[in-house]
Amino acid sequence: MSIEIRNIRKQFGQFTALDNVSLDIAAGELLALLGPSGCGKTTLLRIIAGLEKPDAGQVLFGGADATHTHVAERQVGFVFQHYALFRHMTVFDNVAFGLSVKPRRERPSAEEIRERVMKLLKMVQLDWLADAYPGQLSGGQRQRIALARSLAVEPKVLLLDEPFGALDAKVRKDLRRWLRELHNDMHITSVFVTHDQEEALEVSDRVVVMDHGHIEQVGRPDDIYEHPATPFVTQFLGDVNLFHGRVDAGQLTIGSYEQALGQHQDADGDAAVAYVRPHDLDLTLQADGALAQGRVEHIHAVGPVVRVELQQADGQTIEAAVSKERFRALGIVPGDTVYVTPRKLAVFLKDAAGQQDYVI
């Protein structure tokens, strides 16, 4: 079922959680709401679920207005950040809960409930834990039981609040792949909230990047990563180096470095910031055509990529990531002076108000 969000506003006292947010979610899509804490992503999820009421705006499910539909009638599955399993019930009873509270005439027979619950438990590979209480399960097991419980009522929409937030790195990776596969099999419209850009980019069909109650950018993961629309998105999606300069008629100037841009043709000597990811920076020993120079401070050579930290004359740090081969060919050691050239940069003009640098 498709979801439309139209001009949603939500205020908590003086704090604006959502400021005129609109978003279309296609049927069967797996969408990630990504942003730092306090950006409004969880509030938006809870408004879709009906756990929170918007101050203004509409939520449409399959084209029909559901803004005033009660949570219990929205037919959504919701997986809470800390799972919210019923601690006094067994795993079986937890998963059966949604079926057993249905009104008598809609409720399946005890035998049917048993069958459906066991089928779901098999699907999450935990049927052997049917008799256990939530307190006896590990975090990953609880997560899967919470998912099975929300799927038992055959929801039209699945909503997950930081689904992997409370798990350790290894379990996280496994569950991520598992959720992706599950979605491929079931094709239920799913929205999940996360503050982890890697998670959002890896799992979802589309990513919505949010900040301060606004949507900054919506797009496919590779699109967002390759073409971030705003400085915030650029910074939030991963480590990035900042270089301050000017743009005049599509020509970028940073110190003595010059490059023609395919954009900002009407800029007239405007102040600009160029963002370069560490792996888009190449290290050289030649000063010609270099963007900047710095002294090698640290070298982290663990893994396939070598991360080199440079200190500029003005104290700013530059981080570059080069392949092991390139690093060996350069033969640099801490204390050396090296030069960096960008393979790819994202340039944003500072607007009249002075574009602030986002701190994450």
Add this chain to the structure above:
Amino acid sequence: MANLTTESRPVRYVLTAVALVFLFLFLLLPLIGVFWEALHKGWQLYLTALVEPEAWSAIKLTLISAAIAVPLNLVFGVSAAWAIARFDFRGKSLLTTLIDLPFAVSPVVAGLMFILLFGANTAAGGWLQDHGLQVIFAVPGIVLATVFVTFPFVARELIPLMQSQGADEEQAAIVLGASGWQTFRKVTLPNIKWGLLYGVILTNARAMGEFGAVSVVSGHIRGETNTIPLHVEILYNEYNFVGAFACASLLALLALVTLLVKSLVEWHLHRQQHASTLRTAEARLQAAQP
């Protein structure tokens, strides 16, 4: 291994001994004293002291006021705790403070408040008396005073418990389609049942044992407005020690029975949990084998 984290042996023995001696001197010895005083002249006298009409009327009145105060404060306590732990509203902190009022006010003052409110010379009391309802120096006053002093127990027990548990499970139940009542019965109540039981036990103990507030509004009319604690005091002042301690032992016995019930329920629950843990461990083993 344990020696690294615990006190040395002599220190442990001394601390344990101090605790045990204290327990014996201040809890066990007085309790034994009460029963010994009540029974040392024989069963016959003990039973006679309990079934004589004035004692019997005091027992009945105590049970009646507890039977009214406990359910009333149970319902109130759960609603208040629910409201305070789950919702934000204007006047929430005022309500939280008001719940504590009966603890802050001396019971005697509480009794006097009711006399000032419902005494025969006041507007409310006069009006009620004209309509055939005497509050002060009668059963309604005793019930009112009992409800007032036992007011905070259930809510006090539940508010921190419900706040620490959070609303997640209840929200999960509602998203899964449960109605408000189903959510309360199947999710909220099982989660708070131990706190609730404890609150009820405390309420009951205080309702039956309350002296100060009840003493002020009762008027001490023998066979009519005496509860067990008031009756004990009267007998004691008349040097009827067997009678006084017989009634006192009844109160003590009630306390012991409630404690026993609580332990039994806890033991039963613990056994269920343990059985489930064993079953899970077995299932884990089976799942691990190819």
